[in-house]
Amino acid sequence: MSILVANGLTQWFGPEVALEAVDLAIDAGEHMAVLGENGAGKTTLLRILATAARPTSGRLQIMGLDALKERRRLRHRIGYVSHAPGLYPALSAVENLEFFCTLQGVNRARARESLDLVGLGSVANRPAGLLSRGMQQRLAIARAILHDPRLLVLDEPDASLGSDAAELLGAMMHGRTVVLATHDQALANRLCQRTLTLRHGRSVGTATRLHVVK
């Protein structure tokens, strides 16, 4: 059964079309990679799927709800990792997560659990601004899973993660429906069952993992 259904998603930025009539259906528990060159529309598509942006036109249904009208209700169930970690540099890693626990309405104990899951337990009290770029990315991933979302939307989460990116992301993605944008086709092939390729904002086709391997 499809957990996410998009029809004709289109996004204009002034005279430029960033996304043009993209259709998509993702089943519960499925992992889909979104591939494409820079400027292909990956981030625009993911921001719409994460309910961070509204499309100019098109329809989007997530978990049976109209994602353009029920955004706040859906945000309990969606975890989003964007390009920028978006952390508070003066707060420690655990303080960053505890703050978002309050905003998500989950127990603050989840902060330490999430830090341990992404391997940051040992730097929990270090200010986020003093963490390396890779650690900040891990912290952003930990924030995205604080509320145990059913749908994860990950925009190039492998950037600056290091050699164990696939293992970490695989563990985070397990049991969840995932949309993952990446430039790394090998990573997409390893973590996802299906790929969607975008070019100039248009879908140029989807492929299952077997086809990509071929």
Added chain:
Amino acid sequence: MTNSFAVAFAVARKDLRAEWRTRELVPALAQFVILALVIANFGFQIDSRNAPAIAPGILWLALVFAGLVAFGRAFAAEREQASLEALLMTPASPIAIFAGKALAATLLLVGCEAVLLPALAIFFGTPLSIQVVAAVFVATIGMASLGCLFAAMVARVRARELLLPLLTLPLWIPFIVAGGQAVQVAMGASGSYDQAMALLVDFDILFVVLTSLAARFVLDD
């Protein structure tokens, strides 16, 4: 479900904790208001007769410009850290987030006023009474709600430093008029202090309610 009071309190505490650790805003604002008083002290021929007439004007000028900086930073810092999106991607009520930001900005400006008011008394020899403090504090509440709303509106546009004063200053005029009158009366001028304070409280209620309602549309893009 998220508790709106817990969210507002968490947002305010987060902003105050970040300010306490970085000390970016309050020391700079305190220096600014002291410099403003020094310049005014040299710019005007101040003596014991004209000080009660001039000091309230200087007080509100310094407060208005310090407020513009304080409220502008409330959302500019979120934008610079790219954390505004993460904040708004939570199911927390935009009104609660706005209330938390406004509360923190208000308390930071109150910290600045704690420097400004004694300095005004020292430089101008005006009385530092509870009436003066109350008038400034009550005006700060309404000014903060308006300042934070417009700061949130302009946080994502390019010319925000220019737009924020253009949008905010006209709507701060009622606070400056009523607050100025209250402070003048508290410093010895004739008039009704209670009437000016009642007007300030009315403006507070009006603008706090209006900005809370508008915050939902400003923050929920």
